[in-house]
Amino acid sequence: MRKTLGLLLLLVGMFALLLVLRLDQFGSNYNQANLWRHISLLAIFAIGEGFVIITGGIDLSVGSLIGFTGMLCASLMVFLDIPPILAIPAVLTFSTLVGLAHGQLITRLKIPPFLVTLSSMMFFQGMSMLINNNGRIPLGPDFPGFRSLGRGGLALGELRIPVPFLILLGVVGIAYFLLNRTVLGQYLLAVGSNEEAARYSGIHTDRVKRFAYMASSFLAGVAGILYAGYLPSPGPTVGQTYELYAIAAAVLGGCSLTGGEGSVIGIVIGAAIMQTLINGTNLLGISSNHEKWIIGAVILIAAILDMTIKRVRRPET
Amino acid sequence: MTQRPILLALAFVLLGTVSFSACGQEDAHQNDYVFITNNATDFWNIAEAGVRKAEKELGIRCVMERPTTGTAHEQQRILENVLVRGCAGIAISPKDPPNMVDLLNNACKQTIVICQDSDAPESKRRVYVGTDNFTAGKALGTLMKEAMPEGGKAILFVGTLDAQNAIDREAGIREELKGSNIKVLETRLDHSDESRAKSNAEAIITGQPDVKLLVGLWAYNGPAIAEAVEEANKVGQIKIACFDNLDGTLSAIQKGIIYGTVAQRPYEFGYQSIKILHALNNGDESVIPAGGVVDTGVDLVREDNVDTYWNDLKKKKAPSE
Incomplete structure (x- = not known):
């Protein structure tokens, strides 16, 4: 809780600094709409990744699945003339089943999550290439409704609330409730902190883990559909390495990579900090070539601070 | 442990299929x-x-x-x-x-x-x-001058600068703009990630409001920039010139969002x-030929000739000849 508060303060500080330095640009409705769109896109699949990390696992397939589900949805619509209203639930069902497959391989065959999701990552990268003979899928002007899912916004006076942000609100609501107000949430944390103990206390740990992987893949599917709406023509390069941003956002947001720890709000703030960093470095005129190392450094500093604070609080360990 | 033989068998079947199909195709x-x-x-x-x-x-x-x-x-x-x-x-x-x-x-x-x-x-x-990408770059420079006759600041967008065509196009643009009142501030890279190409354009529109001309050097840059400008409600205020003839680029020219494009063949x-x-x-x-270069040439597509150009292109793309 205190950690989330600290992160929130960091985010508010970044916003304040950018508002002072670049008020007209950073504070403009256009920039805020774009910033929150990118924050929401990242936060949606980072929450899924967070669920997996909380159980002590890892999901490397998120980025590839985003690319693949986006292309799958677009190709259902463009090549098979399936209306978005049917294509979207089909794609979400598919992505959830992918998560179930991950869960089954991990819990039944006891293959390490790293290996299962690594092969899945490559598999779906490959599948994305095959969908349209390695080409992009031009959505064109034919799907204004679908495209507005990614690029659209709800006009609120002068403000434009990006559609992905509205979806994020829903995802956060459900995920927060699940993690903090249900038995399943307690089980997720219990499995992550000590799987053996959880099992001996009667928790069906395999079922809990399968749920986490299904949630992760489902949310990757949601993000994939939104990215497909954001872009004029979704292609096989979209989504690659995004899982690393998701892991970074989750860890920055307070998830422990060893499991058992994490908060939904923290992950959202982690995602917001990452995207604000990218947005801010650009507005300050720092070349985009510097962006990667800055993000790397911030994550490392956050990890060092976290460990130091823990050691100060509990000097005996 | 009972699963191990099954897995092994699966692996063999997979291996067998792969090597068999590879053999079949070799010749x-x-x-x-x-x-x-x-x-x-x-x-x-x-x-x-x-x-x-x-x-x-x-x-x-x-x-x-x-x-x-x-x-x-x-x-x-x-x-x-x-x-x-x-x-x-x-x-x-x-x-x-x-x-x-x-x-x-x-x-x-x-x-x-x-x-x-x-x-x-x-x-x-x-x-x-x-x-000939240097010549084509010069053609893009001409379009830039037409799009912004009063002069001003411009930014170039491209995937990476290690491909010779990107290097030559950039050089051609700079050559053509010599002595003009258009200043190219920088070249932004997106590493072939289309999502990044669009957010790069968004970033410039926000971060450098005095830039009035956005120029895409690779095919997907045009539609990505056009959407960013359209969503910022800056159509007309920010001019766009770009490369190639994707549907997104041509429809943006029809709508007056993109000034013109240098279409390769x-x-x-x-x-x-x-x-x-x-x-x-x-x-x-x-x-x-002497010199070892077969120049396939370029087409300059603007609002006035985009319809004819596009119809002709669709005919070429049609599978039945």
């Missing part, structure tokens, strides 16, 4: 012409239409290879694989020509190699088929590359 590849692109964009669909046309006319077989991630490393791996399985000739758009000279020269020892789309003049490639890259490869394979050297 067939010897007579193929291979067309290697430098990324996976729609741009190459039009080139493929040209390749297929030549394929049909000559009664031969061609294979398209498109590196997805758009890295030089991935393309190199593809080229190596093609050489291992053998082919009658290769038309490649090298990603990183200065560092690919050895690799291309090695390929030249085994088969006929020509460059298309992007040249590697230091290598022993037989001929270059494609846009990718159809000709595909069509002429294969015809030249086939001629060389049959010992006909007359297809190589």
Whole structure:
């Protein structure tokens, strides 16, 4: 809780600094709409990744699945003339089943999550290439409704609330409730902190883990559909390495990579900090070539601070 | 533990299938012409239409290879694989020509190699088929001057600057703009991630409001910039000039969002590359012009000629000839 508060303060500080330095640009409705769109896109699949990390696992397939589900949805619509209203639930069902497959391989065959999701990552990268003979899928002007899912916004006076942000609100609501107000949430944390103990206390740990992987893949599917709406023509390069941003956002947001720890709000703030960093470095005129190392450094500093604070609080360990 | 034999059996079946299908295809590849692109964009669909046309006319077989991630490393791996399985000739758009000279020269020892789309003049490639990118860059410079006659600040957008075509286009633009009142501030890279291409444009629109001209050097940059400008409600205030003829670019020209584009003739890259490869394979050297460059030329597309241009393009893309 205190950690989330600290992160929130960091985010508010970044916003304040950018508002002072670049008020007209950073504070403009256009920039805020774009910033929150990118924050929401990242936060949606980072929450899924967070669920997996909380159980002590890892999901490397998120980025590839985003690319693949986006292309799958677009190709259902463009090549098979399936209306978005049917294509979207089909794609979400598919992505959830992918998560179930991950869960089954991990819990039944006891293959390490790293290996299962690594092969899945490559598999779906490959599948994305095959969908349209390695080409992009031009959505064109034919799907204004679908495209507005990614690029659209709800006009609120002068403000434009990006559609992905509205979806994020829903995802956060459900995920927060699940993690903090249900038995399943307690089980997720219990499995992550000590799987053996959880099992001996009667928790069906395999079922809990399968749920986490299904949630992760489902949310990757949601993000994939939104990215497909954001872009004029979704292609096989979209989504690659995004899982690393998701892991970074989750860890920055307070998830422990060893499991058992994490908060939904923290992950959202982690995602917001990452995207604000990218947005801010650009507005300050720092070349985009510097962006990667800055993000790397911030994550490392956050990890060092976290460990130091823990050691100060509990000097005996 | 009971699952282990099943897994083992599965693995064997998989291995068997893979090696069996590989054996079956090995001989067939010897007579193929291979067309290697430098990324996976729609741009190459039009080139493929040209390749297929030549394929049909000559009664031969061609294979398209498109590196997805758009890295030089991935393309190199593809080229190596093609050489291992053998082919009658290769038309490649090298990603990183200065560092690919050895690799291309090695390929030249085994088969006929020509460059298309992007040249590697230091290598022993037989001929270059494609846009003279320096001239095309100058053409884009002309469009930039037309779009912003009063002068001002401009930013260029491109995937990476290690492809020769990006280097030449940028040089051509700078040459054409010499002495003009247009200033190019910087070149933004997106590493072939279309999502990044769009957010780069968004970033410039927000971060550098005095920039009034956005210029896309690679095919997908045009539509990505156009959408960012449209969503910022800056159509008319921010001008766009770009490269190539994706549907998104042409429809944005129709709507007046993009001022104009320098359209290459990718159809000709595909069509002429294969015809030249086939001629060389049959010992006909007359297809190589002096200087070793076959310039396929460019079309300048603006609002006034976009309809005619697009109709003509659709005819070329149509599969039935």
